[in-house]
Amino acid sequence: MTVIPLAVRHAGKKYDLEVDLDQTGEVLKFQLYSLTGVDPERQKVLVKGGQLKDETVLNTLGLKPNQTLMMLGTAGELPKEPVAKMTFVEDLTDRELAQATKTPIGLVNLGNTCYLNSSLQCLRTMPELEEDLSTLPPSGSSGGTLFGGSQPSDLAKRLRDLYRDMKNQTSALQPLVFLNTLRMVYPQFAEQGEHGRYKQQDAEEAFTQILSALNQSLTAAHPTSPSFVDSYMSGEFATTMTCAETDAEPPITGTEKFAKLACHITGETNFLSDGLQKSLEETIEKHSDVLGRDAAFTLKKRITRLPKYLVVHFMRFYWRRDTQKKSKILRKVQFPFELDVTDLCEDELKTKLVGVRDKVRDLRKAREEKVRAAKRARTVLTDTTSSSTAGEEASVATPVSSELDAEIARLEKEVEQAVDEELKRDKTANSTGLYELVGVISHSGKSADSGHYQFWSKQEPVEGEEGGSGALVVGATKQKEEPKWWRFNDDKVTVVEQTKIETMMGGGESDSALILLYRSVGF
Template identity: 80%
Template sequence: MSTIPLVVRHAGKKYDVEVDLDQPGEVFKFQLYSLTGVDPERQKILVKGGQLKDDADLKTLGLKPNQILMMLGTVGELPKEPVGKMTFVEDMTDRELAQTMKTPVGLVNLGNTCYLNSSLQCLRVMPELAEDLDTLPPTGSSGGTLFAGSQPSDLAKRLRDMYHDMKNQTTALQPLVLLNTLRMVYPQFAEQGEHGRYKQQDAEEAFTQILSALNQSLTTAHPSSPSFIDSYMSGEFSTSMRCAETDAEPEITGTEKFSKLVCHITGDTNFLSDGLQKSLLETIEKNSDVLGRNAQFTLTKQIVRLPKYLVVHFMRFYWRRDTQKKSKILRKVTFPFELDVTDLCAPELKTKLVAVRDKVRDLRKAREEQVRAVKRARTKLADASGESSSTSAASASASDEYESEISRLEKEVEEAVDPTLKGDKTLNSTGLYELIGVITHSGKSADSGHYQFWCKQEIEESQDAAASTAGTKAVTVGTTTQKEEPKWWRFNDDKVTVVDQSKIETMMGGGESDSALILLYRSVSF
């Protein structure tokens, strides 16, 4: 008997199989049936030359030890005629439509409230926040009643209720209750101008104040465990303060929490990394015990804890005394879709991150090569024959060439993660972040103009959007779908549309059009 070991991939899993080459293909299929539960008649095993047939002579297929084969097919009976009555879109309730349709819900502008709408949409991108909010006590019998003594906890509950409502409707929502609660908790957002109209506000201030209220509420509700903000969004600096005028003054060291990184914009700031580096090195004036007077001190910060979500704030607004307004810095500052923050970290943390960061990049490169190889094989064979079965076989063959390398790199990435970071889903273990959200501002000052939010679509969302967008394609390899061009949701108050990622590249600044004010990054997954 001549047997060889093979690896079969199915539904994201790998199965090790000892195959007898003297037996026909049908026997091999029954082996897989015992492992996967997929009936042999439903199995499609991709081998050289097309699909494996029941009477195939395995010895003629050129199979090699530990070769990876792809199997398609689902467990269970073949689909039957639906028992229930078909439901048409026009007959669905709002709740059913919301669960069926993929387009997210917008928020109505209630009069200069785009700053709030963009902030609320940005916070909604992080599902762990909604899960944490769901642990708060019920809103109570007051329902929509508003009280002058509203507390941060009221704001948190209103946000939770609003997110629930957004899940179950397809039309834009009016966040009136939450808006009024915000104005009661933080009166600066209730400031009115001429003719009694509410003034435009700074989205970054609203974003920060809402986070503060949520953190206070969640911490109070669950004092024994850290809140979402403290665990998923908070980092930590190590700090060192030295006197720039004398070495006799002792160095002062310590730690400091942060909820965002700040990008300072000056005349020589061209890239996000430039502004972030400047924010970690400050000159301050304070009393020197040695000199007996005020002196210049240098404060240096280094990151010692990286959270899963990283907020970056562009300091685009400054106070102008002549106009008595918060004016806008229009300078262009380039920001990346993938942010590497290892150079901002303390040496000990940087050492832990660099090894796994490099492995992740190698793994990503191998996956991209696999996608390109599959696409080339499919295109070449389709152009030559136009046969879908041959095209699938060619795709599988091209994919198999990279499977062993990808499997090896996946294992190396897992092994490279430092034990102190492994298993903690609230931390970043690679030093790499992907951009998933942008709050932009158009106009000259924080007191005017317009705010919008832009959110990167996930793979499933992007496929649905691509189905109705000309020129967008997807390439499937095994169970993983790779997008050729990422798509983003544009939240312009109640109007929600789809844009190409190239649109985000225009938000670097340089004019009064949409400029990035807040960037939301998420730890790169592998």
């Protein structure tokens, strides 16, 4: 890896930055985006030979240390303190409110903070977290302060305040207060480079540390009940450790909590399920009482509790001693929009889940058939020119619809009866073994400490629309159409097709999934 200092002039200002010549033009543009606020798609970076292309490797351009490049593009300066006061929901007209609530708001990049923005947007995908945060004491009621002595409880309160403002404001927010608190609670996020600028950080580390702080704070605030993290996001393993060198060593069994599943990526990993299976079995070295020395042990894990929200971490970064950086594994690994984890479960839990899972799939097929029947009926009525004929066709379609309604009602009852009583009582657990993908944190670039992070969120059915409901129901009419997704590129929020998410399976330096957020399938 070769890193050199460069300068870039844009809109009369000069920006200094360090560039890894092994990276591509796309990565450099994202660095410039963090500095200037100009979207990479709108940047024109002038280099020898013309305009810099996204796929161009920088070491082919003959760049010299301290060389100055020119960039053209619509200026978007780094954020300043807002000059206008916040606009709150109660101050909006009906028309303004409708427009404001149509698109979720983004978070302003405060200089290499895309890792934080993507993590915060991902956590906000889970509405139960906001509910739990709202129960915390008011800000300032603990010993921590914003500019000294900050504690995890302060971070949780800052997040509560940030989400409240995101709900009430109509334009992109600057998470400055939360960022300052994060850097005081976890100083690694305050690391600066040679030129005094804050460094890019690993989004997975930020996501994990924030969750840890939230869990501490919410547990302390309500010690008699499990926190959101413990109940909605935590699963449990049954563990068995056996000695690989002698059968005389008795197995060691135990339990272990987990807040995420890891997908290990090797040369044989092609699918998410492959990596998850590998993560549940590993070889470790420990002392054997029978052999009287250190020996190889095999640790096997099986899931005994599935949470409502399942976080999957692609282990795409590894530490390279020669570059002293966390480099990226570019291998393509396919992941599903619906994840079945029953094969990862301990036998007793698997038995409870499989019957429900199969009946849920039968229920989905029946609901899908009802959608198709309704579409066929509408087509017949539309094509019919005679009202009498239309009435005849409608009367023919009615028995079919009634039969499907009866079938669906029967299957819904069977699904409800098939759910294990213990799982019914645990409202924050997954009782089907099925998950749907609702969020993705992606990374583009070669290393965790460079490049760009974004968050992608599946759009929810709208209450009142055909197939829409407060909770997502598999097989509902709305879900038969290809879902749309929100793209959170810092302060810019746009709509993309689901086919864009399919491209994030890796295989290059462009956007690849780093964290997958799955939610338990409803019925």
